[in-house]
Amino acid sequence: MNRIHSIKLSFITAALLALPLAHGANMTKPDYQAGKDRASADYKADKKACAAMAKNAKDICMEEAKGREKVAKADLEYRYTGKPKDQNKLMLARADATYAVAKEKCDDLNGNAKDVCVKEAKAVHIKAKADAKMGSTIAEARTDAATDKKDADYKVAAEKCDALAGDAKSACITAAKARFGKS
Numbered sequence: 217m218n219r220i221h222s223i224k225l226s227f228i229t230a231a232l233l234a235l236p237l238a239h240g241a242n243m244t245k246p247d248y249q250a251g252k253d254r255a256s257a258d259y260k261a262d263k264k265a266c267a268a269m270a271k272n273a274k275d276i277c278m279e280e281a282k283g284r285e286k287v288a289k290a291d292l293e294y295r296y297t298g299k300p301k302d303q304n305k306l307m308l309a310r311a312d313a314t315y316a317v318a319k320e321k322c323d324d325l326n327g328n329a330k331d332v333c334v335k336e337a338k339a340v341h342i343k344a345k346a347d348a349k350m351g352s353t354i355a356e357a358r359t360d361a362a363t364d365k366k367d368a369d370y371k372v373a374a375e376k377c378d379a380l381a382g383d384a385k386s387a388c389i390t391a392a393k394a395r396f397g398k399s
Contacts, residue, residue: 255289258285258288276320279313279320282316290310307344374389376388
C-alpha cells in the first residue's frame with residue numbers, strides 16, 4: 217500500500233512541475249550549447265549508474281535518466297527561445313517522463329494493484345497533457361492579445377502624428393514605428 221502512495225505522491229509532484237513556468241529568452245547560444253552538453257553528460261553518468269542495478273530497479277532507473285535528459289533539454293530550449301511552443305514541449309516532456317517512470321514502477325506490483333497503478337498513471341498522464349495543451353492555448357491567446365494591444369497603441373500614436381506637419385510628422389511616425397516595432 218505504501219508503494220501506491222509513493223506513486224501518487226510522485227504524480228502530484230509531477231503535476232506541480234508541469235505548471236507553466238515564467239521563463240524568457242535570456243540564454244546565450246554558448247550557455248545553451250553548454251547546457252545541452254551537460255544534459256547529455258548527466259544522462260551518460262545516470263545510465264552508467266543504472267548499469268549496476270538489476271531487474272525492474274534498473275528499468276526504473278533508466279526511465280528516470282531518460283526523462284531527466286528530455287526534460288533538461290526541453291527546459292533549455294524554452295529558456296533559450298522563450299517561445300510558448302517550447303514551453304508546451306517542456307510541459308509535455310515532463311508529463312511523458314513522469315508517465316514512463318510511473319508505468320515502470322507499476323511493474324513491481326501484481327494483479328489488480330498493478331492494473332490500478334497503470335490506470336492511475338495513464339489518467340495523470342492524460343491530465344498533464346491536457347494541462348499542457350491548455351497552457352499553450354492560453355499562451356497563444358496572450359501573445360495575440362499583446363500584439364493587438366501593441367497595434368492599437370501604434371494606431372493611436374500614428375493618429376497623434378497626423379496633427380503635425382512636415383519633418384515633425386515624419387519624425388513622429390518614425391518614433392512611433394520604432395516604439396511599437398513596426399517597419
